[in-house]
Amino acid sequence: xxxxxxxxxxxxxxxxxxxxxxxxxxxxxxxxxxxxxxxxxxxxxxxxxxxxxxxxxxxxxxxxxxxxxxxxxxxxxxxxxxxxxxxxxxxxxxxxxxxxxxxxxxxxxxxxxxxxxxxxxxxxxxxxxxxxxxxxxxxxxxxxxxxxxxxxxxxxxxxxxxxxxxxxxxxxxxxxxxxxxxxxxxxxxxxxxxxxxxxxxxxxxxxxxxxxxxxxxxxxxxxxxxxxxxxxxxxxxxxxxxxxxxxxxxxxxxxxxxxxxxxxxxxxxxxxxxxxxxxxxxxxxxxxxxxxxxxxxxxxxxxxxxxxxxxxxxxxxxxxxxxxxxxxxxxxxxxxxxxxxxxxxxxxxxxxxxxxxxxxxxxxxxxxxxxxxxxxxxxxxxxxxxxxxxxxxxxxxxxxxxxxxxxxxxxxxxxxxxxxxxxxxxxxxxxxxxxxxxxxxxxxxxxxxxxxxxxxxxxxxxxxxxxxxxxxx
Ligand SMILES: [Fe+2]
Numbered sequence: 228x229x230x231x232x233x234x235x236x237x238x239x240x241x242x243x244x245x246x247x248x249x250x251x252x253x254x255x256x257x258x259x260x261x262x263x264x265x266x267x268x269x270x271x272x273x274x275x276x277x278x279x280x281x282x283x284x285x286x287x288x289x290x291x292x293x294x295x296x297x298x299x300x301x302x303x304x305x306x307x308x309x310x311x312x313x314x315x316x317x318x319x320x321x322x323x324x325x326x327x328x329x330x331x332x333x334x335x336x337x338x339x340x341x342x343x344x345x346x347x348x349x350x351x352x353x354x355x356x357x358x359x360x361x362x363x364x365x366x367x368x369x370x371x372x373x374x375x376x377x378x379x380x381x382x383x384x385x386x387x388x389x390x391x392x393x394x395x396x397x398x399x400x401x402x403x404x405x406x407x408x409x410x411x412x413x414x415x416x417x418x419x420x421x422x423x424x425x426x427x428x429x430x431x432x433x434x435x436x437x438x439x440x441x442x443x444x445x446x447x448x449x450x451x452x453x454x455x456x457x458x459x460x461x462x463x464x465x466x467x468x469x470x471x472x473x474x475x476x477x478x479x480x481x482x483x484x485x486x487x488x489x490x491x492x493x494x495x496x497x498x499x500x501x502x503x504x505x506x507x508x509x510x511x512x513x514x515x516x517x518x519x520x521x522x523x524x525x526x527x528x529x530x531x532x533x534x535x536x537x538x539x540x541x542x543x544x545x546x547x548x549x550x551x552x553x554x555x556x557x558x559x560x561x562x563x564x565x566x567x568x569x570x571x572x573x574x575x576x577x578x579x580x581x582x583x584x585x586x587x588x589x590x591x592x593x594x595x596x597x598x599x600x601x602x603x604x605x606x607x608x609x610x611x612x613x614x615x616x617x618x619x620x621x622x623x624x625x626x627x628x629x630x631x632x633x634x635x636x637x638x639x640x641x642x643x644x645x646x647x648x649x650x651x652x653x654x655x656x657x658x659x660x661x662x663x664x665x666x667x668x669x670x671x672x673x674x675x676x677x678x679x680x681x682x683x684x685x686x687x688x689x690x691x692x693x694x695x696x697x698x699x700x
Contacts, residue, residue, distance in 0.1 A: 281678050287650075287695075289698045292316055295689070296312025296313065361376045379425070404422040413592070419459065421459035430448060432447050433448060456468065467535065473543040492517070524538070555577075558574070576619075582608075582692070608689055609631050650669060650678065
């Protein structure tokens, strides 16, 4: 049943409706990051009677969870930045071939509680600690579920049913900031994290979170400026630092910019190589051509070189400062030599793609397959892709104009030995019905019909990142 919502929310909901021909949903906005399926939804719902098409693999028992911005309250459309909307987590619980529930919940902050009512969650931090929406990713670690974001705001622990539990300091072990993109080392189960916060000045902080859920080491790394570092890559030797020319801009911050990180042509783009157990003085740097990287697909050691595959943006937040929309993200391979400083860059595929994912037991290791959301104009997510690094081929599944696909998540089949033996899960928006579903494909047959679809009676706005979190990890 929907939770009670203020009247103005109900009125806003009524403004979103199907067009007469049921083929195109128009939700115009002066801000492209509030239009179409980026427009927020206005209710929290719990649904236990879900329609299923196909057969959900019986071995999948757990939750598919996905986070994303969903602003609540009065929105300043001119100023709104896609990265700053209040976080909303969407979840689908699977259990032995059944879909038990769908839930969506705003991640509670004081601001969200002021708008929706209710008591703000307890916090492990002083009142002045940075606190903005944990809207970017959601991970399970050490038996807990965390909604996470970068730039200084701490992890927010959620219950199994997605209610906000507390603003966490990881049992007193987290020095200050976290990130939206920890990388789990398959050899250790530990999470490697690169964090930043404008108030530190020109430095970032690298963390290693143990399998017990506590930070076991941190390293402060000085930089020439204050770059926005959204993600990191790891190899068996290194943690990679993306020191790229989208940097903190004090004037923008003073003027109240939604996100005060702008493109800076004068900033030297480079990638740092920190030995996984090293210190700041051990970091080696390799210069690259100007670009911006939100998301690596993977990286691995190859002799003295490191291979890095990532979605390469030509620039970020230069003229468009409300979201990423300044040139196609192109899957690119760099071969980087931390000893000699040599770098070489080649295009993997010129088809625009983002949100790269892989079989996560191969993080930091040589690998063959990656999965992405194809990205169209205005960062519209349309196709679902599978990249084969061995053959250079890209399978692109398009169900346009009906479905647009979100980030794909690869879930391995238990006991499977082939790298792509498993399923690709993705939320998709059905523009005919203006609802969403969770589609599951055999990763070895992405062009075939989905093996299962969990149909939701509501729309899930395009968001950021999700994960399959099995009940028994
Ligand atoms: Fe991201």
